[in-house]
Amino acid sequence: MTQESSQVAPRYLTGDKAGLQEFLAKFDVFLFDCDGVLWSGDHLFPGTVETLELLRNNGKQVVFVTNNSTKSRADYRKKLEGLGIPSTVEEIFSSSYSSSIYISRILQLPENKRKVYVIGETGIEQELRSENVPFIGGTDPAYRRDVTPADYKKIAAGDESIIDPEVGVVLVGLDFHMNYLKIALAYHYIKRGAVFLATNIDSTLPNSGTLFPGAGSMSAPLIMMLNKEPVALGKPSQAMMDSIEGKFKFDRNRACMVGDRANTDIRFGLEGKLGGTLGVLTGVSSKEDFVSGDVRPHAYLDKLSDLLDSE
Amino acid sequence: MTQESSQVAPRYLTGDKAGLQEFLAKFDVFLFDCDGVLWSGDHLFPGTVETLELLRNNGKQVVFVTNNSTKSRADYRKKLEGLGIPSTVEEIFSSSYSSSIYISRILQLPENKRKVYVIGETGIEQELRSENVPFIGGTDPAYRRDVTPADYKKIAAGDESIIDPEVGVVLVGLDFHMNYLKIALAYHYIKRGAVFLATNIDSTLPNSGTLFPGAGSMSAPLIMMLNKEPVALGKPSQAMMDSIEGKFKFDRNRACMVGDRANTDIRFGLEGKLGGTLGVLTGVSSKEDFVSGDVRPHAYLDKLSDLLDSE
CATH class of the missing domain: 3.40.50.1000 (HAD superfamily/HAD-like)
Incomplete structure (x- = not known):
């Protein structure tokens, strides 16, 4: 209580x-x-x-x-419109927008640590762009693949072909394309000092009258590995x-x-x-x-x- | 203590x-x-x-x-041999073998609930086969894909094209091909009454002198969604x-x-x-x-x- x-x-x-x-x-x-x-x-x-x-x-x-972090405010306005609810983008506040504002206006990141490594979908990317926050990961197809033996060695060595030294934030939202490589990279960025943020930590996502993995389920492996909770930006x-x-x-x-x-x-x-x-x-x-x-x-x-x- | x-x-x-x-x-x-x-x-x-x-x-x-659940006892013997250590398969006890024995000899499953839904790699599959335990999932390429809108509806409806009614156990081990669909299916099987087992719950896996996601990281989203711990079969x-x-x-x-x-x-x-x-x-x-x-x-x-x- x-x-x-x-x-x-x-x-x-x-x-x-x-x-x-x-x-x-x-x-x-x-x-x-x-x-x-x-x-x-x-x-x-x-x-x-x-x-x-x-x-x-x-x-x-x-x-x-x-x-809902998978949609941008513009996407969400379309959803409202589709349901017959008149609205403006300005009336909408989503966890992806909240996260972007937190990163751009509240976090004081060093000049060379301003990039965000994103686990999530296009909604987060659109809102980061609207705040001029540079990012990697997200929907980039380069991250939608299996982990390879070479990845382990490169990640361990901090090889810049896979570990971007400018990443200062890891932002985890709902990602329908979550995989082993993405979790491994997020873990290593945080171990190297990146701030651990989550758009929200709802463990489940309602769909079709039942529940599916929510954004919190994407953070769960990292919380267990790091023994550390993210700063969550959603309700x-x-x-x-x-x-x-x-x-x-x-x-x-x-x-x-x-x-x-x-x-x-x-x-x-x-x-x-x-x-x-x-x-x-x-x-x-x-x-x-x-x-x-x-x-x-x-x-x-x-x-x-x-x-x-x-x- | x-x-x-x-x-x-x-x-x-x-x-x-x-x-x-x-x-x-x-x-x-x-x-x-x-x-x-x-x-x-x-x-x-x-x-x-x-x-x-x-x-x-x-x-x-x-x-x-x-x-290590990704290797069978036979695989592990080869690893020992490769390092120059003489051994026999009988001397090896892995969490995948321990899990298979637990399922086949200790769990009393009803006749029509004997299938195991596997999150994991070939080691688990080989050991389940050695104990004649039927299973689905695992390395089956059918599960290595993105979730689709149709999946949500079918999973919610318990459609037998995607939800096998004979599954009575979910066994979660280290899976380098973990994805959203696999976690969603495991969640629904457990909600429908399947026993929640983990080969082991080590959160991390040592590799190349550093750490990567371990078997426990595969269970973590499920533990968060279900608010329930698996029975873990490893040390x-x-x-x-x-x-x-x-x-x-x-x-x-x-x-x-x-x-x-x-x-x-x-x-x-x-x-x-x-x-x-x-x-x-x-x-x-x-x-x-x-x-x-x-x-x-x-x-x-x-x-x-x-x-x-x-x-």
Whole structure:
């Protein structure tokens, strides 16, 4: 249980028109977790579009916060559009963008150690490019191959044909092409002093109604080998909250995090000392979790579109 | 610190002829860790061959115990031969063999759940075949490919074109061709009830004077996703000791484990309640570790060939 978690029972606002109005009036900014709140998989929840419209019409800033590192903000906007949700790139905050900002604006890297070795897909690459951060690895086909006997010797010797001396950061995100060579290289860069970062450490990734390996599973071998945790940039890491605040310059007291998972979304808002947290029951956490769990939101709803009843 | 670890300072036997004779007389069986004891990398230590000959000439049973799962016993014998060490397949005990015995003789699998899904290389496959254990995965090229959108749907649905309903065991060893699909399949088999086994859980693998991902790194994503540890069959797991005893039918009081690593080799012997443990200083652990660490051998030597001074 964290220090910040609320020990008061959360307020149930579904059908409570006065309560909803009072709650909404407290905030200027709403941060949204997406899957499990706005949609599930490829299924948009009824009323999602109207609810976002209501908030925008009332002058609220809407921010979509996602740990998905495989997509850039532009990719993610297309995904929202595909589901019928109007949005702008500026409203989207992803763990790949958060990581890029952290590297370019917060980490103070020596002049000759500015390159990032990436384990991950194109979303990370696009966001690193948008911040002018040089990188290697990622989707480069040269890394999508088996390890060879020559690799062991070259890696051990720090041969510059395989070990780039300018790498000062290892950034690990979800990589559908993970392999032995990539893990070996990441290990050696970190042993040589590179900073160990992860876009996020969700162990699993929901797909097709079940779970698959998530970004955390890419970091897991390195954590075991190094006996060291990465700095994680996705929810519930406060590095992500700091990045969001840095960009939107909002008053934390006037901001509310909306999510379906107590342990990530709600924790993220509570530890970030936001004025409010709002749970919805259309995803992972149950009423039980919200009402008597270790991490409790300030309020909860059966579903996001219950906010429409404030009208 | 384990209950079994010796709190008495170990006896230093280098150059102590009477002490060496007394020590050797206590044992009929010597279990040897290999790398760091008999050789280092590709370098055979001087006197190794003569020392093994001395033991054999005095009627001692010699057993080579290795956590290397990528080689079968036959492969490993070839490796010993290549280094100039005479041996027989019967003297070799590897984690792949130990795993195969555990599956075929100890696990009581239902009739329709006898297949093993393997993450690993040919050594495991050869040993499973030698015990007539059916398996899928392993070095099959069908598993050395990228994950596709169709895979997610089929895996989620338990489609028999990709999920074999007869799989009752997932066995994870060192796999130089690990990938996203293999981890996803292992996860789903275990979620469907398969037993989670690991040949060994060494996080790293020594090569070319440095470290690379070991078998434990292949289990790490699964451990994180499942929040569950595998049953590990390599040192220091006592499942391996039980298998060795099952095969050689020795008296544990008359057996001695020889190794360079306090935390694996010496612990393996102590927890197995062998009559003796002998540390050597030609590998990982230092004199400091042996003399005042948490896990202490009964005796130690500068190098294995110091045993020749008993003559």
